[in-house]
Amino acid sequence: MDYKVLITDAALEDLKGIVAFIAEDDASAAVRAGELLIDRALSLGTMPDRCPYDDAVRGIRKMTAAPFLLYYSSDRENAVVHILHFWHASRLSPEF
Numbered sequence: 001m002d003y004k005v006l007i008t009d010a011a012l013e014d015l016k017g018i019v020a021f022i023a024e025d026d027a028s029a030a031v032r033a034g035e036l037l038i039d040r041a042l043s044l045g046t047m048p049d050r051c052p053y054d055d056a057v058r059g060i061r062k063m064t065a066a067p068f069l070l071y072y073s074s075d076r077e078n079a080v081v082h083i084l085h086f087w088h089a090s091r092l093s094p095e096f
Contacts, residue, residue: 048074
């Protein structure tokens, strides 16, 4: 079963910040990074449970898209994946 992938407002703000930062030096690299992150997020529509938990108590998982991380949760009952944050791996973990 495929899951619907929803990107939260917080994750969209993260993505905008990442792309804007990269674009300061290289606009084409910024586009590639943005596309990579969106592609990785959408790939969670199939097999969303393939990535390890970052916070098992709250059901938050973490996917690597080096040098970035995608934090997300999946709702099996409703077949929905919520992308919570796009994050650079060198930063401290985001607040949830």
